[in-house]
Amino acid sequence: MADKDADYGQDSRALILWIWHGYLRKYKWILALAGVLMAIEGSTLGAISYMVKPMFDTAFAPGNSGALWFVALVFAGIFFTRGVTSILHKVMMTSVSQKAAADLRTDLLGHLMLQDNAYHQTHPPGFLIQRVQSDVQAINNIWSTFITRAGRDLVSLIALLVVAVSVDPIWTLIACVGTPLLILPTLAAQKFVRRRSREARDLGARIATLLDEIFHGIIPTKLNRLEDYQSNKFRQSTKRLVRAEIRASVGTASIASMVDFTAGLGFFLVLLYGGSEIVAGEKTVGQFMSFFTAMGMMFEPLRRLGGIAGRWQVIASSIERVKELVDTQPTLTDPSNPLAPPKDVPGIELREVTLAYGDTTVLQGASFTAEPGKTTAIVGASGAGKSTVFNVLTRLVDPQSGEAIVGGVANRQMTLTDLRNLFSVVSQDAMLFDETLRENILLGQDNIDDDRLQAVLKAAHVAEFLPKLADGLDTEVGPRGSNLSGGQRQRVVIARALLRNTPILLLDEATSALDAQSETLVQQALDELSQGRTTLVIAHRLSTVREADKIVVMDRGQVVDQGTHDELLKRGGLYAELYNLQFNTTGESAEEKALKPVADDAPQGDESSRSMFGRLLSRLPWVSGP
Numbered sequence: 001m002a003d004k005d006a007d008y009g010q011d012s013r014a015l016i017l018w019i020w021h022g023y024l025r026k027y028k029w030i031l032a033l034a035g036v037l038m039a040i041e042g043s044t045l046g047a048i049s050y051m052v053k054p055m056f057d058t059a060f061a062p063g064n065s066g067a068l069w070f071v072a073l074v075f076a077g078i079f080f081t082r083g084v085t086s087i088l089h090k091v092m093m094t095s096v097s098q099k100a101a102a103d104l105r106t107d108l109l110g111h112l113m114l115q116d117n118a119y120h121q122t123h124p125p126g127f128l129i130q131r132v133q134s135d136v137q138a139i140n141n142i143w144s145t146f147i148t149r150a151g152r153d154l155v156s157l158i159a160l161l162v163v164a165v166s167v168d169p170i171w172t173l174i175a176c177v178g179t180p181l182l183i184l185p186t187l188a189a190q191k192f193v194r195r196r197s198r199e200a201r202d203l204g205a206r207i208a209t210l211l212d213e214i215f216h217g218i219i220p221t222k223l224n225r226l227e228d229y230q231s232n233k234f235r236q237s238t239k240r241l242v243r244a245e246i247r248a249s250v251g252t253a254s255i256a257s258m259v260d261f262t263a264g265l266g267f268f269l270v271l272l273y274g275g276s277e278i279v280a281g282e283k284t285v286g287q288f289m290s291f292f293t294a295m296g297m298m299f300e301p302l303r304r305l306g307g308i309a310g311r312w313q314v315i316a317s318s319i320e321r322v323k324e325l326v327d328t329q330p331t332l333t334d335p336s337n338p339l340a341p342p343k344d345v346p347g348i349e350l351r352e353v354t355l356a357y358g359d360t361t362v363l364q365g366a367s368f369t370a371e372p373g374k375t376t377a378i379v380g381a382s383g384a385g386k387s388t389v390f391n392v393l394t395r396l397v398d399p400q401s402g403e404a405i406v407g408g409v410a411n412r413q414m415t416l417t418d419l420r421n422l423f424s425v426v427s428q429d430a431m432l433f434d435e436t437l438r439e440n441i442l443l444g445q446d447n448i449d450d451d452r453l454q455a456v457l458k459a460a461h462v463a464e465f466l467p468k469l470a471d472g473l474d475t476e477v478g479p480r481g482s483n484l485s486g487g488q489r490q491r492v493v494i495a496r497a498l499l500r501n502t503p504i505l506l507l508d509e510a511t512s513a514l515d516a517q518s519e520t521l522v523q524q525a526l527d528e529l530s531q532g533r534t535t536l537v538i539a540h541r542l543s544t545v546r547e548a549d550k551i552v553v554m555d556r557g558q559v560v561d562q563g564t565h566d567e568l569l570k571r572g573g574l575y576a577e578l579y580n581l582q583f584n585t586t587g588e589s590a591e592e593k594a595l596k597p598v599a600d601d602a603p604q605g606d607e608s609s610r611s612m613f614g615r616l617l618s619r620l621p622w623v624s625g626p
């Protein structure tokens with residue numbers, strides 16, 4: 001993302017207020033108590049430096065052993081108080097900080113899951129993981145660096161300053177003479193740090209995306225010998241990250257160092273001026289020691305506070321990034337006056353749907369109907385827009401014009417929850433989570449009785465491979481279900497769909513990745529699943545859609561024909577061409593013979609149809625691929 005001023009121009013006050021209102025205000029009493037404890041701890045430094053004066057002037061100089069006891073006991077009490085208050089406020093602050101960060105992470109995840117599909121296509125998983133994990137962690141650092149330390153340091157500084165002023169206001173003024181010199185360089189350094197931190201966070205997100213792609217695609221990476229290529233890309237990005245991190249920390253450190261320089265100047269001047277007053281006998285050694293102890297103790301908190309200005313810039317850049325995500329609103333939302341979803345098994349109608357991604361038109365006035373409780377197949381070449389039809393129906397994307405009607409209700413008029421509760425989708429990528437088989441099937445439903453579960457396992461043909469698994473239903477399936485075969489994963493997804501018991505079933509190439517034996521089993525499970533439901537099937541293998549009640553033929557975003565298998569073959573249009581082509585190339589001579597007259601007789605004098613054929617020939621996966 002561009003590193004421009006406008007991006008990090010979010011004013012710090014607004015960012016703090018956002019965190020305060022959203023995540024901290026509810027802990028205000030704990031924070032207040034922790035603040036009091038912090039103030040007590042901070043003021044103990046002032047008390048220590050204050051007690052140096054009586055130690056010298058009342059106990060040491062006159063040799064008063066009674067006063068010595070008193071001073072020693074007071075010192076012990078001060079250190080004890082410091083220890084107790086320190087641990088108490090740290091525990092309180094840490095618990096609030098961890099809880100606030102957990103709340104923020106959870107909110108962020110919920111918000112990101114609601115974003116449109118288009119958003120997730122432009123914000124890859126690695127990028128979002130980085131935001132949810134690392135940026136929130138950086139915000140969490142607010143506590144360790146900003147509030148806990150800064151609060152205590154500020155109180156210490158004030159207490160020590162009070163002691164110093166009480167000893168001699170002029171000495172104090174001289175000691176602080178260099179402070180105004182700090183302002184301009186500090187502001188410049190802060191801006192620099194914020195810029196570099198932002199750059200580092202961007203690079204971190206890019207690296208997380210790269211890692212995500214490498215590990216998700218580890219098999220193609222190995223097979224294509226891409227190890228060096230990926231390592232190189234990683235090395236380049238990490239080099240830039242290291243550079244940005246180093247620059248940011250140099251900026252942060254330089255702010256602290258500027259404090260050192262001005263403090264050095266202050267010490268130098270006070271030593272000359274105050275020292276001469278002691279030599280002249282105008283001040284006592286006790287006063288001088290008390291002042292110098294206060295000044296010496298001020299040095300560390302002041303240095304840390306100087307560094308905190310830089311750290312705040314790092315934190316602010318993370319808050320900005322997280323806030324940017326939170327401020328992004330999804331466009332696919334519930335209607336303001338939603339209608340109830342259909343009660344019976346619904347029919348589906350796509351009415352003149354046109355959809356484009358940028359300049360690319362994907363659906364162009366596409367219309368068809370799918371009867372309730374029947375199976376409708378959608379066929380067409382790769383890229384014809386078949387999967388996009390499913391995306392429109394389930395509102396993963398909204399078309400620019402036209403509408404999708406489910407059971408007489410336009411899908412945009414239902415809430416997203418009601419709409420998506422109507423569909424079960426089984427696709428080629430059976431999405432399993434890294435949990436047990438049982439958890440993968442139940443997906444959080446805890447009201448399923450065992451009889452129903454067993455019936456579902458049987459119907460989905462999961463029961464057949466259960467005995468082969470070490471822990472049966474409690475077997476861990478591994479990341480993305482990697483401990484199961486493709487066919488087994490499909491059957492788990494079918495079991496899920498059976499349990500969801502939705503009235504509409506969308507099958508997107510559900511059996512295409514399976515061998516013949518698995519395909520038969522999965523097909524049986526799917527047949528079981530589609531009973532009594534409105535089913536839409538996308539399949540490249542036309543043998544699997546022959547039995548459909550209706551077949552919708554798509555070409556380049558348009559519905560070019562629809563009917564039963566026999567009707568379409570008789571008409572001799574695109575479907576007959578596809579079918580003929582498929583069975584010719586797979587060498588099923590019986591089909592070939594049966595279809596040849598149809599293909600020859602088809603009304604293909606039409607040039608567009610012939611060019612379509614040539615186009616299809618080059619695009620069809622079953623022609624070029626295995």
Ligand SMILES: Nc1ncnc2c1ncn2[C@@H]1O[C@H](COP(=O)(O)OP(=O)(O)OP(=O)(O)O)[C@@H](O)[C@H]1O
Nearest residue numbers: 121357360362380381382383384385386387388389
């Ligand atoms: N998010 C997107 N942004 C841009 N173009 C897209 C997007 N999604 C799909 N497309 C394009 O839309 C066209 C239709 O895609 P779709 O996935 O619907 O085709 P399909 O018929 O299902 O293809 P296949 O059979 O290969 O799965 C393709 O040309 C694809 O490149």
